[in-house]
Amino acid sequence: MDKSGESEEVTQTNEDLVAVPEADDDSTRGSFDSGVATEDMKVDLESDGVVEAMTLSGTDGQEDSHPRKRKREEAFKAADKSKWSYKLNGQDIGLAFDEAAFQVARENLKGYRYQLQARLAKPRPPLHMQQQLKKKEDLINTLRERINELEKILESNKDLCPSGDEENEGSCEKKTPTRELLHFIKQLEEENEELTSQVREQESNNKSLRKDLRRLEAELYRCKCQLIENGIYTEAGAGNPKDKRIKELEEENERLQLALYKTEDKAAARELELWKQTEDLKLKLIDAEIQNMNDWAKYREWMSLKHEASKKIVVEQRSKPTIDPTALQSLQDSLSVVQTSQQTLKKLAELLPLSVETHVKETGRQVHRALLAVECNNKELQAKYSREMKLRKRFHNQLVELRGNIRVFCRVRPWIKEDGDCKITGSSVLTFDPMDDGVLTVANKSRSQDFELDKVFNCDVSQRQMFDEVSDLISSVLDGYNVCIFAYGQTGSGKTHTMEGPPEDPGVNQRALKFLYEEARASAWHYDIEASVMEIYNEQIRDLLNPDPINNKLEVKLRPEGGLHVPGLVRVPVHSLDEVNEISEQGRRNRATAATNMNEHSSRSHCLLCVTVTGLNSVTGDRTFGRLNLVDLAGSERVSKSQADGARLKEAQNINKSLSSLGDVINALKNKHSHVPYRNSKLTYLLQESLGGDSKTLMILQVSPAEKNLSESICTLTFGQRVRSAELGAATKRLEEGNKGTPSSARRPPQDTLGTPSSQQTGNRTPNLPRSATGPGKLKFK
């Protein structure tokens, strides 16, 4: 760097061209070589020789508007107008430039020069060409590898041709797709070679063009320097022959550059075309390869089949026996024998359907006759059997009467919505014996179990039919017997339906009251009938005929003269059928019920309808005292199933507790224990006289037909069988003979009491006398 007065010179490699402002302004001073190109002419020398930002592509017919040319012209024009003075190697070259114009001119010239340098510094082809070439080389290598593979396949395929088969071998050599493919690949290679040589040629062309360009650039530069040195850049300098020469040189330079750009563009376009062709060829090659493989697979398959077949033929031919003519003759003889017998058989077969038909008809007639005989026999046997059964039942009943067994009936309720959809949950698990109405079979998946009871009612039995079966027992109340009927079973099994029933189809309770009332009216005796209704709810006795049953808690008490009673219990005399209905309705209304998972209207208490019947024969003065207890027990329930909680849970616990006490009492009676735990619950305490042998007792077991209630049904039936085997002793009739001495003929004496109770039996009992039973005469037990 060289300093001279107020100006500063910037040194350049070959020649020093320094611009000095007329005004003293260092900030605008610079050299042609001093910096980076302007923004719009930026040259990236790092990027592998590729000029990125330059718009180099000149096009035909657009020479005048070429941006580089335009910029250079602008730069020179600006230089002409400038007021700057230029110095070359320290000598003033006498030009004056404008400062701003000088900046523009200087930057433009710098950018222009850098572009040229960048392009000339890179003799190798541009990157995209290199990449294309690389790709081609890779492809050629891949193709070579493929060719090698295919050649190997071809070698192995040759082995597949059946040996010794000249014709086949020839055709294999000629026609295989592999051969064709190889040929095709060779063509491709040749074409590729050609293309590569074309590219190389283009490159060498480019090289020479670049050389020319460089030479011209150098000349241009030298000329420009001379022009500046000689002060030709003045307005008056236009039309100067040197100036003209410069212009010519510039134009020639421009032309050469454009030619170079065109050639480069053409080369790029050609490259692209070549690349596309190569890609197409690659695709074709892959397709051909796939086709080839498929063909080979088929060919191999076919060859192996052929090979197998020829092997078989050889084996068969070898194993073919040699035929002996005499053996053949004998074989032919036996064949003709077989053919004759076949003819005979054919004829027989034709006749066979006819003879079979006749035979079948005859056998059918015989079977029919036999069936009729068996049916007749069956009917006879059935009649005998039912006679026997009736007799057995009668004797059994008599035995039961004598022993004082509790009779046990079972009623199966019909399918209800709580059982679920019968198609999903399965049909009934209970089956009935058509020959014996005392047997119920419970079908479980693993086994079936028979339960023997006194009577089994299927789900089709109506309320009336049910009552008809118990009406005999109820009528014995008029004769002075104590009768007790329980309904027992799991919750939702139909106890309330049987005992209470809906108002439109009442159950045993209402029918019994009505029956007693009607019987009493039809009799010559005079009967007083009184009824009371109570429930045991959470171990509390509540009077259901009391207007306020909830706040009316009652207790069981022992009378001084013996016998249990419930003081304060309302007893309503029955004088009409309306009163019967009213009693039933009030009892139904006041009873505690609630909805549970198992039953929409579940009874949450044990309900007792107590009817006392006092009879008087006005002719003889005889008196009878009968009592009927009709008990609708609350249903046992599995809390896990009913999911009861709160009040429902407490109710369920009390119900289950009292039912378990009932079970204990039955067990004690069955096993003839000296102590029977009646007092363990209000229920057993109240029913003590009905269970203790002074009563005709019937238990109606209620069961559900649904499989989901199977275990509860089995429990109920097992309990029923235990109850059935308990012997309580014969029931006694309460008859107080009048002093008029004439035996009663108005009412027939009870038929079902056989024998007189033993002194021990009567001695142990606490006869339950109605409150009103205070008439004259002696009380007798029969």
Ligand SMILES: Nc1ncnc2c1ncn2[C@@H]1O[C@H](COP(=O)(O)OP(=O)(O)OP(=O)(O)O)[C@@H](O)[C@H]1O
């Ligand atoms: N024989 C029957 N015919 C028609 N419906 C019946 C029969 N038996 C029971 N049902 C119906 O089954 C449902 C349950 O019967 P019910 O209320 O009598 O059972 P439950 O044993 O008294 O139950 P809980 O112990 O919970 O009081 C009722 O809807 C009832 O109408």
